[in-house]
Amino acid sequence: MLKSLIVFTWFFLVWVALPLHAGASDRIVEDLLGRRVVIPENLSRLVALAPNITEIVFDLGKEKMLVGVTTYSDYPEEAKNIPKVGSYIHLDLERIVALQPDLCLAIKDGNPIDTVMRLEALGIPVYAVDPRNLESVMQTLVRVGGLLHAEDKAEDIVADMRKRISRVDAMVAYVQKRPRVFFQIGVAPIVSIGSDTFIHELVVRAGGKNLAEGPVSYPRFGREQVIGLSPDVIIITSMARAAAFEEIKSEWSQWTNVPAVRTDSIFIQESNLFDRPSPRLVDALEVLVKLIHPELFEETD
Amino acid sequence: MNPNTPLILKRLLTVSVLLAGALLAAMFLGLSMGSSGTSFQAVYTSLFGTGDDSVLGMIIWRIRLPRVILAALVGATLSLGGLVFQALLRNPLAEPYILGISGGAAIGAIIGILMGLSRFPGVSLTSFTGSLLTLLLILGISTGQSILKKNSILLSGVMVNAFCSAVIMFLVSLTRDAKLHSIIFWLMGDLSLGTIQQTGMLSLLLLPCFILIFWLSNTMNLLLMGREMAQTMGINIRAVTLTLLITTSFMVSATVSQCGLIGFVGLVIPHFFRLLLGPDHRVLAPACILGGGAYMVICDILARTLPNQGEMPVGVITAMIGAPLFIFLLKRSGR
Numbered sequence: 001m002l003k004s005l006i007v008f009t010w011f012f013l014v015w016v017a018l019p020l021h022a023g024a025s026d027r028i029v030e031d032l033l034g035r036r037v038v039i040p041e042n043l044s045r046l047v048a049l050a051p052n053i054t055e056i057v058f059d060l061g062k063e064k065m066l067v068g069v070t071t072y073s074d075y076p077e078e079a080k081n082i083p084k085v086g087s088y089i090h091l092d093l094e095r096i097v098a099l100q101p102d103l104c105l106a107i108k109d110g111n112p113i114d115t116v117m118r119l120e121a122l123g124i125p126v127y128a129v130d131p132r133n134l135e136s137v138m139q140t141l142v143r144v145g146g147l148l149h150a151e152d153k154a155e156d157i158v159a160d161m162r163k164r165i166s167r168v169d170a171m172v173a174y175v176q177k178r179p180r181v182f183f184q185i186g187v188a189p190i191v192s193i194g195s196d197t198f199i200h201e202l203v204v205r206a207g208g209k210n211l212a213e214g215p216v217s218y219p220r221f222g223r224e225q226v227i228g229l230s231p232d233v234i235i236i237t238s239m240a241r242a243a244a245f246e247e248i249k250s251e252w253s254q255w256t257n258v259p260a261v262r263t264d265s266i267f268i269q270e271s272n273l274f275d276r277p278s279p280r281l282v283d284a285l286e287v288l289v290k291l292i293h294p295e296l297f298e299e300t301d
Numbered sequence: 302m303n304p305n306t307p308l309i310l311k312r313l314l315t316v317s318v319l320l321a322g323a324l325l326a327a328m329f330l331g332l333s334m335g336s337s338g339t340s341f342q343a344v345y346t347s348l349f350g351t352g353d354d355s356v357l358g359m360i361i362w363r364i365r366l367p368r369v370i371l372a373a374l375v376g377a378t379l380s381l382g383g384l385v386f387q388a389l390l391r392n393p394l395a396e397p398y399i400l401g402i403s404g405g406a407a408i409g410a411i412i413g414i415l416m417g418l419s420r421f422p423g424v425s426l427t428s429f430t431g432s433l434l435t436l437l438l439i440l441g442i443s444t445g446q447s448i449l450k451k452n453s454i455l456l457s458g459v460m461v462n463a464f465c466s467a468v469i470m471f472l473v474s475l476t477r478d479a480k481l482h483s484i485i486f487w488l489m490g491d492l493s494l495g496t497i498q499q500t501g502m503l504s505l506l507l508l509p510c511f512i513l514i515f516w517l518s519n520t521m522n523l524l525l526m527g528r529e530m531a532q533t534m535g536i537n538i539r540a541v542t543l544t545l546l547i548t549t550s551f552m553v554s555a556t557v558s559q560c561g562l563i564g565f566v567g568l569v570i571p572h573f574f575r576l577l578l579g580p581d582h583r584v585l586a587p588a589c590i591l592g593g594g595a596y597m598v599i600c601d602i603l604a605r606t607l608p609n610q611g612e613m614p615v616g617v618i619t620a621m622i623g624a625p626l627f628i629f630l631l632k633r634s635g636r
Contacts, residue, residue: 089482092612093493094364094605098337100356112483114494121496122363 031127032136032143033108038125039147040102046148047101049111050088052131052278054079056141057105059157059279060150068099075272075280091115097122105129105144131277133198134165134205134285141279157279164282165205168289171296172207179292181208182231182260185274187238187248190221198277206288208233227255233292234260237271267291313584320591324373327598331369332361334602336612363497369598371495372615374503375556376566376597380589381514382553383567385545388521388582390455396567397553400458400546404465405435406557407488411472414483424487425499425558432554435461440546454546490563490616492601503559510552511590517545518582525580563597563616565623570596572630 027039047068048054054073057066063078068085083099086092088110096104101124106116108130116126127147131140138158145154181203185191192212193199203210211229212219226234236248245268253261260266269291273284290297333341343357382397390399398404409431413424442457469488476484520541523531531538570593571585578584597615600622604615 086612090486090493090612092336094335094337094360097360097364098356118494118496122359 029127029147032129032140035128037127039127040125043102043148045099045101045103047085047096047099047104048073049085049091049104049126050107050276051075051079051272052137052276053105053107053129053144054082055276055278055280056131056137056144057148059141060145060148060153062148062150065148067101068096075278093118093122097124103127103147107131133201133277134161134281137277137279137281138162161279161282165285168205168285171289172205172293175207175293175296178207178209179232179265180211180229180259181233181235181292182211182226182229184234184236185218185271187236187244190223190226191218192221193217194219198281199274202274202281202285202288203292206285206292208288208292227258230257230259232259232263233265233267234258235267235269235288235291237269237274265291309581309583312581313587316578316584317587317591320588320595324591324595324598327595327602328369328373331372331598331602332365334606335360335365336605339606367495367497367500368492368601371492371500371503371560372597372601373594374500374507375492375560375563376570376600377511377590377594378507378552378556379563379566380570380593380596381511381586382549384571384582384585384589385514385521385549386567387571388525389542389545391525392455393572394568395455396564397549398462398557398562398564398567399455400439400550401435401461401465402432402550402554403557403562404462404469405438406432406554407469407562408465408472409434410487410558410561411469411476411484414480414487415472415476417480428558429554432550432557435465436547436550436554486614487561488616489614490561490619491614492560492604493612495559499559503555506555507552510548513548514545515583515586515590517541518586521545521582522580525582561614561616564620565627566593566597566600566619569623569627569630572627572634576630576634 026041029037029039031037044065045067046057046062046065048057048066048070050070051073054066054069055075057063058076058079066079066082069079069082070091071084071087073079073082073084083095085095085099088107089112091111093115096119104116104119104124104126106126106128108128109132111128116128119126127144129140129143131137138161141154141158142151145151183193183199183203185193185199193203193210194215194217195210195213196215196217200210200213211231212221234252236245238245238248249266249268252258252266255261269287273280273287329341329344332344333339337360340357344361347358347361379397383395386395386397386399387393389395406428410424410428412431413427416423416427418424418427439454439457439461442461473481473484520531520536523534523536524538524541528538570589574585574588574592578588597619600618601615604613604618607613607618
């Protein structure tokens with residue numbers, strides 16, 4: 001009891017004391033993890049610590065503020081020309097500090113907490129966001145938009161996303177059958193996606209049934225398990241290019257009693273549309289509807 | 302003490318001063334170079350000029366300095382550990398990881414990472430516990446009189462290590478997504494997250510070990526002359542062996558828990574200096590501490606600056622330099 005009281009008091013004191021460090025024109029905001037962050041009033045130098053955050057900053061039209069991005073920030077194309085600060089999982093502290101950012105934007109899942117703490121110890125504020133599905137991507141857009149004084153732009157993007165999502169919802173609302181989808185994100189071993197992933201949300205929203213749903217985020221499968229599940233649609237996202245895809249597809253194709261093989265419903269998709277929770281998730285959703293419910297598009301044509 | 306003490310003292314001083322110079326030069330280089338650019342002048346003015354708090358100053362003192370010191374400590378520990386184990390087990394291939402220290406530490410670290418603990422002190426503590434547990438296990442396996450039989454320790458170490466790698470593979474196969482990266486980086490040896498507090502704590506643990514081993518270095522000489530010889534000189538072989546084993550394992554597991562598995566340093570550096578300076582451990586011990594530290598600092602500079610983006614795990618560099626160098630040394634000494 002006494003111990004928890006002491007801990008509580010300590011946290012309270014830190015909470016109260018934090019604003020004392022802030023300059024007159026600084027803002028104190030709470031980030032999406034509930035941490036209090038002191039944001040300098042004139043933000044001009046930003047480092048995005050993950051590719052999806054880079055995308056969000058570009059979407060908000062604030063790419064001129066970006067002085068550093070992570071190694072695999074390859075979308076949009078212009079992001080490739082911004083100085084790199086290591087991969088999101090293994091950040092190069094020295095490069096980040098050398099860029100003298102006013103603020104770093106971090107993600108909860110991925111950026112190591114030790115690195116974030118060291119950045120803060122070195123006097124660089126870190127604002128953490130947690131985009132992991134459609135709703136939280138939109139929330140991230142609004143919050144980062146507020147931070148970067150791009151509130152209107154953020155609202156526009158979110159409104160557009162909501163419009164497109166409800167269009168998809170309306171399309172699949174009356175479908176007769178929900179095809180059984182096996183979504184494969186790894187080739188060897190075969191890895192699929194559990195219920196708490198954003199791809200699961202997209203598959204379900206696009207009117208499919210995720211065969212790998214369950215508590216494990218990224219469950220592994222043996223080939224015989226997949227065949228036993230008899231998927232109607234197999235979607236593979238892979239960084240491997242076309243040639244490799246033909247190989248993977250022909251491997252599945254020998255199992256002719258799998259429905260997906262009979263109806264030729266094995267698809268490969270560019271992985272970077274599906275591997276990062278950014279506003280492009282809506283694009284991914286629209287792609288999935290076409291793959292899972294092609295009949296909806298035949299009717300409207 | 303020996304009658305030839307003044308002579309050995311002179312050699313000891315010469316070697317120490319030269320290698321301390323090399324270590325300082327390497328550290329200066331390590332402070333000057335980094336992913337954000339190289340500037341010798343900045344370090345010089347920062348060292349001897351007026352105190353400024355520019356960004357470069359912050360990078361040099363708060364990012365590079367802890368890392369350079371950590372590298373020096375790790376290099377010194379692993380080299381000295383190699384020297385001790387090679388003397389105790391009288392086997393040139395013995396290295397500080399031989400007693401399953403690496404395996405136990407790795408299992409502990411992976412469990413810590415999987416539990417989502419932070420790197421320090423969480424993961425450091427679990428890996429430290431893991432390595433001490435395997436050490437106890439091995440000492441337990443080879444208790445009784447067989448503790449003095451070099452092969453029984455060596456063999457149980459190799460076997461416990463093999464078993465540990467199986468457990469590591471099992472844990473890795475269970476792991477997914479983001480945590481896999483931290484585990485693999487840890488397994489390959491990684492100095493990047495050293496802070497000044499961690500480094501300070503580590504040096505407090507290591508320095509007494511260094512002194513103790515240096516103090517026992519003449520005893521190691523006598524041990525190498527054979528058991529009868531050592532006994533007639535009035536040495537309690539069992540006590541000395543146990544002290545050295547436990548001290549070395551303790552300091553090696555302390556460093557391993559900080560920066561993962563860094564191979565070959567403990568093999569190459571002692572061999573190099575033995576070839577260069579002869580078999581006297583009173584000279585070899587400080588040479589390994591200073592020279593091993595300098596070697597590691599240079600390997601870390603390469604790890605930081607060679608890749609165009611990001612950095613390499615330093616364990617990759619030490620192995621890539623170490624293995625060929627070791628073969629070269631073997632061929633030289635064979636002649």
